[in-house]
Amino acid sequence: MNRSASALLGPFRLVRPLAILAFAACLGWASSQTFNANTYYQQCLRFEAGGDFETARQSCINALQVDPNFDNAKLALARVELALGNYINAETNLKPLRDRIPTAEPVVLLAEVALLTDRYIEAEGLLVTAESRLETHFHNALAGKINFLKGQLASQRGKFSEASSHYQQAITVDSLNVEYRLADAQLRYRLGDLKGAIAQLEGYQELSGDIRNAEVRALLGKIYWSMGELDTAAGHLETALALRGAREIDAQARDLRALALIYYGQGDLQSGALAFREASRRGNMLISFFNSTILWLLLLLVLVAIHLIGESRIPNSSTLEVVEGPRLWTVGQVYRILILSLLLSATIALVYSVVGLKNFLAILTPLQSTDVRAVFLIVFSFFLTVFTVRQVQSNGWDAVEQLLGNSRQFLLGIAVGILMLAIMLVYLAYLPSSGAMGSFYLKLSRLTPLVVLAIIFLPLTELFFRAFALPSLEDRYDRLLALFISAGLFALVLATPVPILIAFGVGLAEIFRRSNSGLTPFVAQVVFHVGLVISVSFIPWVRSLFMF
Numbered sequence: 307m308n309r310s311a312s313a314l315l316g317p318f319r320l321v322r323p324l325a326i327l328a329f330a331a332c333l334g335w336a337s338s339q340t341f342n343a344n345t346y347y348q349q350c351l352r353f354e355a356g357g358d359f360e361t362a363r364q365s366c367i368n369a370l371q372v373d374p375n376f377d378n379a380k381l382a383l384a385r386v387e388l389a390l391g392n393y394i395n396a397e398t399n400l401k402p403l404r405d406r407i408p409t410a411e412p413v414v415l416l417a418e419v420a421l422l423t424d425r426y427i428e429a430e431g432l433l434v435t436a437e438s439r440l441e442t443h444f445h446n447a448l449a450g451k452i453n454f455l456k457g458q459l460a461s462q463r464g465k466f467s468e469a470s471s472h473y474q475q476a477i478t479v480d481s482l483n484v485e486y487r488l489a490d491a492q493l494r495y496r497l498g499d500l501k502g503a504i505a506q507l508e509g510y511q512e513l514s515g516d517i518r519n520a521e522v523r524a525l526l527g528k529i530y531w532s533m534g535e536l537d538t539a540a541g542h543l544e545t546a547l548a549l550r551g552a553r554e555i556d557a558q559a560r561d562l563r564a565l566a567l568i569y570y571g572q573g574d575l576q577s578g579a580l581a582f583r584e585a586s587r588r589g590n591m592l593i594s595f596f597n598s599t600i601l602w603l604l605l606l607l608v609l610v611a612i613h614l615i616g617e618s619r620i621p622n623s624s625t626l627e628v629v630e631g632p633r634l635w636t637v638g639q640v641y642r643i644l645i646l647s648l649l650l651s652a653t654i655a656l657v658y659s660v661v662g663l664k665n666f667l668a669i670l671t672p673l674q675s676t677d678v679r680a681v682f683l684i685v686f687s688f689f690l691t692v693f694t695v696r697q698v699q700s701n702g703w704d705a706v707e708q709l710l711g712n713s714r715q716f717l718l719g720i721a722v723g724i725l726m727l728a729i730m731l732v733y734l735a736y737l738p739s740s741g742a743m744g745s746f747y748l749k750l751s752r753l754t755p756l757v758v759l760a761i762i763f764l765p766l767t768e769l770f771f772r773a774f775a776l777p778s779l780e781d782r783y784d785r786l787l788a789l790f791i792s793a794g795l796f797a798l799v800l801a802t803p804v805p806i807l808i809a810f811g812v813g814l815a816e817i818f819r820r821s822n823s824g825l826t827p828f829v830a831q832v833v834f835h836v837g838l839v840i841s842v843s844f845i846p847w848v849r850s851l852f853m854f
């Protein structure tokens with residue numbers, strides 16, 4: 307090769323080493339990128355395991371920015387989003403992974419999202435798919451998770467025995483998973499199996515050696531509180547409060563509210579006031595109180611206003627009428643009987659709380675409150691009926707004939723009772739069971755002897771609210787005011803749910819006015835309450851309406 311050709315080809319001789327260097331640089335860059343993505347992913351897993359989900363989320367996002375096709379990082383991000391309550395983001399990340407990852411995990415997480423967003427049929431189908439995948443790609447932790455989700459699904463449908471069975475299977479697979487233990491203990495607690503709930507939680511503590519879990523301590527405190535063991539309950543809740551993180555403000559407020567009621571129940575007013583003050587700093591307790599009582603207070607004000615309007619319409623008269631024979635009782639006598647019955651029943655309920663349950667505030671204590679309310683309603687119904695019958699007789703009337711009247715509308719009472727039952731079940735199913743709208747006045751998920759007695763006695767109150775109060779109110783005011791006052795007093799006594807109770811009261815009052823028979827609304831109430839007990843006993847879905 308001559309010199310000129312060699313000079314011409316000189317630059318091209320540098321191409322090969324440069325290409326090799328460029329290729330090596332690309333390999334290094336790719337290796338660096340892969341390493342960084344995996345580093346971020348490992349950080350995400352560590353933060354997730356430690357419960358720092360916000361930091362874990364950012365680490366997963368960093369990993370995906372480096373490598374957008376990193377499926378394991380997307381799966382971890384979906385888990386973190388789910389833990390943070392970002393269900394839409396979690397589902398968006400999971401859907402593409404369902405086909406790309408053959409294991410059961412993406413499907414299990416999709417089922418969890420569907421369950422948390424009340425898509426129960428979809429959740430059930432996804433769990434079936436997850437179980438089929440588990441047959442070819444078995445994973446012990448996922449098997450436990452599937453049973454846990456099946457337990458939650460059964461619980462939402464009111465199939466509590468089935469739910470407990472699934473929880474037990476999940477615990478058998480993963481006995482150290484505190485989430486499964488808490489779910490089973492919470493279900494047992496709501497069903498009244500307090501000893502079983504305690505055994506589940508204390509069994510976890512003994513097996514794992516973990517006595518510093520705040521949720522376990524808080525639930526133990528709540529259970530012992532419900533059993534009336536206030537000292538033990540206070541100890542657990544105080545420990546739970548000390549274990550809470552600084553960010554767990556809502557949980558701290560719940561613990562402090564419970565502690566305040568426990569201290570007051572023990573008669574320790576100073577500690578109770580301190581706990582309430584600390585709870586108020588972590589949330590507006592007045593808002594919480596008014597959310598649950600606003601309609602009741604509003605109804606009370608409206609009734610006072612209606613009475614004032616009614617009284618203003620009565621003409622002044624100085625004429626003294628002498629009535630021979632049976633005479634109608636007065637509105638004053640109606641209220642005297644009502645107030646006296648309320649005072650007696652409240653006193654006896656308080657005595658039952660102090661002597662029987664050793665808790666001044668049993669009316670505000672979980673589970674115990676249902677029996678205290680039942681005692682109140684039993685005593686109230688009894689005295690209200692006795693005083694009503696005595697007043698009717700003292701005014702010269704035959705009590706049975708005046709309060710019950712004819713039996714020609716018996717079948718109408720049955721039909722109205724069935725309609726009331728249907729309306730109440732629809733109301734509880736589709737409207738909030740707490741807060742301003744209110745839940746049912748008795749927790750029928752636990753049919754204790756006192757609750758059953760209250761259900762038997764309550765229909766007797768119809769003799770007062772309709773057959774006794776309505777004629778006197780209508781005589782003093784007018785028909786519309788009398789109807790609403792009668793219904794309003796009925797709703798005030800039972801307290802919740804106010805909208806439905808007013809509607810029932812107005813309807814029953816109008817039926818009485820048209821039929822002139824106290825037997826019709828009485829039969830309607832009997833059918834309504836007995837129908838509730840039968841439905842709760844034999845239909846799991848109905849029972850679930852009174853659980854949450």
